[in-house]
Amino acid sequence: xxxxxxxxxxxxxxxxxxxSGFFAAWHWAAWRRRVGLRRIERRGTSRTPYCVDFDxxxxxxxxxxxxxxxxxxxxHPKVAVVCPVKxxxxxxxxxxxxxxxxxxxxxxxYVFVAEREADSAVAGFAALxxxxxxxxxxEAEKTGELGAPGTSHVFCRQKKTxxxxxxxxxxxxxxxxxxxxxxxxxxxxxxxxxxxxSDEDTTFVLFLDDDIRTHRNTIGVLVRSxxxxxxxxxxxxxxxxxxxxxxxxPSRSSPFANYLTFVYHLVLLIAFxxxxxxxxxxxxxxxxxxxSLAKDEHGFVTAYKRxxxxxxxxxxxxxxxxxxxxxxxxxxVFPQRLDETQTLRQWWNYVRRQLFVMDTYANDWxxxxxxxxxxxxxxLSLATTVxxxxxxxxxxxxxxxxxxxxxxxxxxxxxxxxxxxxxxxxFFCFALALRAARRMYxxxxxxxxxxxxxxxxxxVRLIDWKKVALxxxxxxxxxxxxxxxxxxxxxxxxxxxxxxKKNGKVxxxxxxx
Numbered sequence: 001x002x003x004x005x006x007x008x009x010x011x012x013x014x015x016x017x018x019x020s021g022f023f024a025a026w027h028w029a030a031w032r033r034r035v036g037l038r039r040i041e042r043r044g045t046s047r048t049p050y051c052v053d054f055d056x057x058x059x060x061x062x063x064x065x066x067x068x069x070x071x072x073x074x075x076h077p078k079v080a081v082v083c084p085v086k087x088x089x090x091x092x093x094x095x096x097x098x099x100x101x102x103x104x105x106x107x108x109x110y111v112f113v114a115e116r117e118a119d120s121a122v123a124g125f126a127a128l129x130x131x132x133x134x135x136x137x138x139e140a141e142k143t144g145e146l147g148a149p150g151t152s153h154v155f156c157r158q159k160k161t162x163x164x165x166x167x168x169x170x171x172x173x174x175x176x177x178x179x180x181x182x183x184x185x186x187x188x189x190x191x192x193x194x195x196x197x198s199d200e201d202t203t204f205v206l207f208l209d210d211d212i213r214t215h216r217n218t219i220g221v222l223v224r225s226x227x228x229x230x231x232x233x234x235x236x237x238x239x240x241x242x243x244x245x246x247x248x249x250p251s252r253s254s255p256f257a258n259y260l261t262f263v264y265h266l267v268l269l270i271a272f273x274x275x276x277x278x279x280x281x282x283x284x285x286x287x288x289x290x291x292s293l294a295k296d297e298h299g300f301v302t303a304y305k306r307x308x309x310x311x312x313x314x315x316x317x318x319x320x321x322x323x324x325x326x327x328x329x330x331x332x333v334f335p336q337r338l339d340e341t342q343t344l345r346q347w348w349n350y351v352r353r354q355l356f357v358m359d360t361y362a363n364d365w366x367x368x369x370x371x372x373x374x375x376x377x378x379x380l381s382l383a384t385t386v387x388x389x390x391x392x393x394x395x396x397x398x399x400x401x402x403x404x405x406x407x408x409x410x411x412x413x414x415x416x417x418x419x420x421x422x423x424x425x426x427f428f429c430f431a432l433a434l435r436a437a438r439r440m441y442x443x444x445x446x447x448x449x450x451x452x453x454x455x456x457x458x459x460v461r462l463i464d465w466k467k468v469a470l471x472x473x474x475x476x477x478x479x480x481x482x483x484x485x486x487x488x489x490x491x492x493x494x495x496x497x498x499x500x501k502k503n504g505k506v507x508x509x510x511x512x513x
Contacts, residue, residue: 005418008390008394009422011383011386011387011390012387012390012391012422012423012425012426013422014383014387015383015384015387015388015391015426015429015430016422016425016426016429018380018383018384019384019426019429019430019432019433020429020432020433022267022433022436022437023429023432023433023435023436024436025270025436026270026433026436026437026439026440027436027439027440028270028273029269029270029273029440030436030439030440030442030443030444031443032273032274032275032330033273033330033440033443033444033446033447034443034447035275035330036275036329036330036331036447037330037443037446037447037450039330040331040447040450040451041450046215046217046331046450046451046452047103047217047220048217048220048221048223048224049220049224050076050104050105050106050219050220050223050224051103051104051105051216051217051220052103052104052105076104076105076106076107076169076223077106077203077204077223077227078106078107078108078109078169078199078201078202078203078204079104079106079107079108079109079202079203079204079205079206079219079223079287080108080109080110080111080194080195080198080199080202080204080205080206080290081099081108081109081110081111081206081208081219082111082113082190082191082194082195082198082205082206082207082208083096083099083110083111083112083113083194083207083208083209083210084113084186084187084190084191084194084207084209084210085112085113085114085119085121085125085175085190085210086114086115086119086121086186086210086495087119087120087121087495088120088121088123088124088125089339091211091337092121092124092210092211093124093127093128093131094213095210095211095212095213096112096125096128096210097128098213098214098215099208099210099212099213099214100155100171100173101216102214102216102217102218102219102220103216103217103220104169104217104219104220104223105169105220106169106223107169107170107171108169108170108171108172108219109172109173109174109198109199109202110171110172110173110174111173111174111175111176111194111197111198112125112173112174112175112176112194112210113175113176113177113178113190113191113193113194114149114175114176114177114178114190115177115178115179115180115186115190116177116179116180117149117177121210122149122175122177125147125175126146126147126148126175127147128147129146129147129153129173130146130147132153133146136156137155137156138153138154138155138156138173139153139154139156140152140153140154141153141154147175148175149174149175149176149177150174150175150176150177151174151175152172152173152174153172153173153174154170154171154172155170155171155172155173176193176194176197178190178193178194179193183305183306183307183506184304184305184306184307184308184309184506185308185309185310185311185494185499185506186494186495186497187283187311188304188305188308188309188311191207191304191311192293192301192304192305195207195290195293198290200290202290203289203290204222204223204226204287204288204289204290205287205288205289205290205293206219206222206285206286206287207283207285207286207287207288207311208284208285209283209284209285211336212246212284212285212334212336213334213335213336213337213453214285214334215331215334215448215451215452215453216452217331217451217452218244218285218331218332218334221329221331221332222242222244222285222287222327222329222332223287224329225239225242225276225287225327225328225329225332226238226239226241226242226287226289226327228276228327230276230277230325230327232323232325233323237325238325239277239324239325239326239327240288240292240297240319240324240325240326241281241286241287241288241292241315241319241324241326241327242286242287242326242327242328242329242332243272243278243281243282243285243286243287243312243326243327243328243332244272244282244284244285244328244329244332244333244334245265245268245269245272245282245284245285245328245332245333245334246265246282246284246333246334246335246336247269247333247334247335247336247441247444247445247448247456248261248262248265248266248336248338249335249336249337249338249456249459249460249463250262250338250463250464250467251340251459251462251463252462252463252464253340254338254340255340255341255342255343256344256467256470256471257342257343257344257346257347258338258339258340258342259464259467259468259470259471260344260347260351260471260474260475261338261342261347261350262338262463262468262471263468263471263472263475263476264351264354264475266437266441266468266472268280269440269444270440272328272332272333273440273444274328275328275329275330276327276328276329276330277325277326277327277328278326278327278328279316279320279326280316280326280328281312281313281315281316281319281326282312283310283311283312283315284334285332285334286311286312286315298318298319298321298322298324299318299362300314300315300318300362303318303362303363303366306362306505307360307501307504307505307506307507308360308362308505308506309356309357309360309499309501309505309506310357310360313357313358313360313366313369313370314362314366316369317361317362317363317365317366317369317370318362318366320365320369321365321366330447331447331451333444333447333448333451335448335453335455335456335459337459348478348482349492349493351475351478351479351482352482352485352486352492353492353494355374355377355479355482355483355486356486356492356499356501357370358370358371358373358374358377358486359371359374359486359487359501359504360501360504360505360506361504361505362504362505366504367504374483374486377479377483378479378480378483380476381476381477381479381480382479382480384476385473385476385477387426388426388427388430388473391420391422391423391426391427392423392427394420394423395420395423395424395427398419398420398423430469431469434465434468434469434472437468438463438465441460441463442460442461444460445457445459445460445461490502
């Protein structure tokens with residue numbers, strides 16, 4: 001009994017320490033989001049100097065006010081937006097429209113990349129181009145068929161004032177069929193095909209997932225980050241890449257699987273909240289220099305092609321190994337409506353994929369980093385959830401013993417359990433941590449509203465935080481089991497394709513049936 005008491009004491013103290021860490025980290029993240037919001041309020045606009053205001057007279061552009069004079073406006077680098085696509089769902093068209101609605105002042109080329117022509121995303125792209133043509137927004141090149149793969153679609157300028165035309169670059173969109181991958185994940189294969197297909201005079205390549213909703217200033221924010229020098233190890237240099245992170249938005253009516261997904265991102269959101277720089281990379285939105293891709297800088301393109309599975313972890317490891325800066329501006333946060341048809345089976349596959357990437361690697365450094373993250377995540381998940389179970393059992397036994405067993409007749413024969421002070425403290429710290437997470441989400445929602453998505457802030461207020469608490473426990477109770485399954489199995493399914501890993505690399509692919 002003494003050893004069990006010591007174990008319980010250790011687990012309680014450990015859980016209190018972890019939850020206190022979450023409490024501090026989520027409050028810190030909330031503070032950083034408020035800093036970002038105050039910067040926008042001081043500027044009087046969410047736009048950067050690389051953006052143009054379509055909704056006001058160009059002579060009163062807020063970006064010019066911020067810079068002082070129009071002559072000081074920076075040169076606008078050309079940007080290619082590469083978006084690997086697969087299937088066409090209910091929110092897909094809306095997401096693509098937000099991604100193609102940008103106030104960036106330079107030339108933009110949107111390259112949507114599908115695996116094969118039979119994919120529903122190809123037909124969806126054609127339908128969207130037809131709708132946009134009917135609305136007078138795009139027109140196909142004279143030699144191309146509207147909506148067909150390979151056809152370049154030119155965006156029409158609806159405001160033709162001379163002043164605006166001087167600062168609004170050309171807009172084009174096209175769809176590319178890349179074919180099936182043979183030695184890496186399909187997403188990486190599509191990413192590289194899209195980047196290679198972009199114009200050679202492109203300065204930056206922005207990789208976007210097709211299920212995120214950007215705001216009008218996203219590209220300008222990312223370009224500003226890529227062109228702003230930061231200090232690292234007493235040296236000033238610009239970021240090697242810059243990225244953002246999604247903000248999941250479940251509703252009160254969302255299935256429990258949505259909340260299980262939500263709490264996994266809830267912890268990761270901390271690492272992307274510092275503002276301007278980060279250590280982590282999210283593959284759903286990351287901008288690199290096209291020159292870095294062409295020159296295979298730090299060997300990451302080779303790592304991609306030779307069995308690469310995780311586009312973001314490979315890049316994060318390369319940046320860490322070579323002491324590169326990873327940008328992550330305050331404004332690079334993207335509201336993401338979760339699929340309300342998500343099932344528990346689909347969520348289990350999602351968790352397996354998240355852990356599968358931690359057992360893939362390009363070199364020894366990458367392996368050590370990924371396996372270290374897997375070990376820490378598994379250990380903390382096990383430690384906190386076991387502590388909550390034992391503390392709950394302790395509280396139950398303490399109350400039950402007082403009510404049912406320790407009467408005057410048998411009190412001298414049975415020893416009562418110790419007072420549950422630390423058990424109460426564990427649950428109290430857990431509740432405080434979730435309250436801090438709620439504050440972080442509230443402040444992030446206000447920041448997103450300032451960026452132009454007021455609906456997102458309203459949805460933040462509809463999150464059921466009782467479900468969040470239950471989902472937090474359930475998710476991190478399952479993570480150790482998923483980690484064991486990941487290490488025991490070599491296979492995983494992602495978007496209908498089965499991947500098999502060997503020595504940290506994807507070695508065999510099965511095409512979708």
